Amino acid sequence: MDKCLEIRGASKQYPGGIVAVDGVSLTASCGTVTALLGPNGSGKSTLLAMAAGVLRPSSGVFLVAGLEVWGPRGRDARRLLGYMPQAEPFHPLLTGWENLALHASMRGVRLDRGLVLELAEELGLGREALGRRVGGYSGGMKRKLALIAAVLHQPRVLLLDEPDSGLDPGSRRRLAEVLRRLARSGAAVVFTTHIGWSAAHADQVVFMHRGRVVAEGAPGELVEKYSPWHLVELEAADPEGLRAELERLGGVERVEARDGVLVVAVRGGPDALAAVARAAARHGLRRLSAREPGIEDAFLAATGQPLGEER
Numbered sequence: 001m002d003k004c005l006e007i008r009g010a011s012k013q014y015p016g017g018i019v020a021v022d023g024v025s026l027t028a029s030c031g032t033v034t035a036l037l038g039p040n041g042s043g044k045s046t047l048l049a050m051a052a053g054v055l056r057p058s059s060g061v062f063l064v065a066g067l068e069v070w071g072p073r074g075r076d077a078r079r080l081l082g083y084m085p086q087a088e089p090f091h092p093l094l095t096g097w098e099n100l101a102l103h104a105s106m107r108g109v110r111l112d113r114g115l116v117l118e119l120a121e122e123l124g125l126g127r128e129a130l131g132r133r134v135g136g137y138s139g140g141m142k143r144k145l146a147l148i149a150a151v152l153h154q155p156r157v158l159l160l161d162e163p164d165s166g167l168d169p170g171s172r173r174r175l176a177e178v179l180r181r182l183a184r185s186g187a188a189v190v191f192t193t194h195i196g197w198s199a200a201h202a203d204q205v206v207f208m209h210r211g212r213v214v215a216e217g218a219p220g221e222l223v224e225k226y227s228p229w230h231l232v233e234l235e236a237a238d239p240e241g242l243r244a245e246l247e248r249l250g251g252v253e254r255v256e257a258r259d260g261v262l263v264v265a266v267r268g269g270p271d272a273l274a275a276v277a278r279a280a281a282r283h284g285l286r287r288l289s290a291r292e293p294g295i296e297d298a299f300l301a302a303t304g305q306p307l308g309e310e311r
């Protein structure tokens with residue numbers, strides 16, 4: 001697969017010595033969806049803005065279809081890019097259609113109404129919403145319109161900063177399908193998120209932590225590598241006794257107490273789970289639930305930091 005986007009050794013220091021991005025290298029192939037997953041402040045937006053050609057890097061190389069975004073042919077590289085920042089670039093007094101027309105003219109392309117209507121329908125934006133002023137849109141509607149604005153010129157590389165923020169689960173599902181379809185048409189789609197569900201639906205996930213890439217791979221590979229266990233939640237009459245017994249049990253990877261609930265990571269199949277359940281029964285089991293690990297668990301195992309918390 002061709003490399004649509006290549007980033008080598010990207011770093012950014014903000015004034016005051018804040019190192020927001022610290023030596024990041026990654027590749028996004030044409031035809032694939034890549035998620036940059038990390039909590040607030042991990043450097044995702046900074047990295048994306050540098051790749052989009054809107055924030056000057058302290059160092060690093062950003063290649064779009066082989067053209068250096070920050071080099072002499074930067075204008076050509078930027079023509080191949082679509083960028084959706086976190087703050088929507090819209091005029092509140094103009095309608096959706098009028099804002100899109102403005103974006104198309106800035107990009108020097110004709111507004112393809114058919115493309116807009118198709119995307120609006122797929123995203124669940126609604127045809128009549130496009131005729132209304134953007135000032136009256138909800139946050140989710142603005143995100144959808146911003147995505148449409150970013151693809152009007154049919155870019156080779158699509159960079160989306162938290163396209164899923166403010167979307168309900170149904171809209172998130174639609175978004176994931178649209179991103180996949182855009183990638184299938186040959187683009188590299190790269191988006192930032194701190195929502196595990198969104199990342200789990202990408203082809204490639206890059207874990208970002210404190211400005212660095214900690215791990216990357218297909219979602220299933222990352223889960224398998226970093227958290228190949230089931231998570232069992234237990235409430236029991238004698239949590240201390242249960243904890244002590246579980247810590248001695250084979251197949252138990254770790255035991256954590258969270259608000260009176262024991263969270264047990266169990267490696268192995270049904271036998272290991274059954275042994276945990278039997279131990280719990282001996283200590284006054286009140287509630288037990290088990291779930292398979294997800295990408296959030298892999299992120300926590302790889303970085304030591306949960307996705308939801310700032311640090």
Ligand SMILES: Nc1ncnc2c1ncn2[C@@H]1O[C@H](COP(=O)(O)OP(=O)(O)OP(=O)(O)O)[C@@H](O)[C@H]1O
Nearest residue numbers: 014015018020038039040041042043044045046047
């Ligand atoms: N303009 C700026 N000046 C100084 N520091 C900044 C600036 N923009 C971001 N930072 C800092 O750089 C670090 C990375 O921020 P960045 O916004 O890139 O992270 P992020 O992972 O995208 O987080 P979020 O999900 O909140 O957007 C943070 O410590 C942030 O406070």
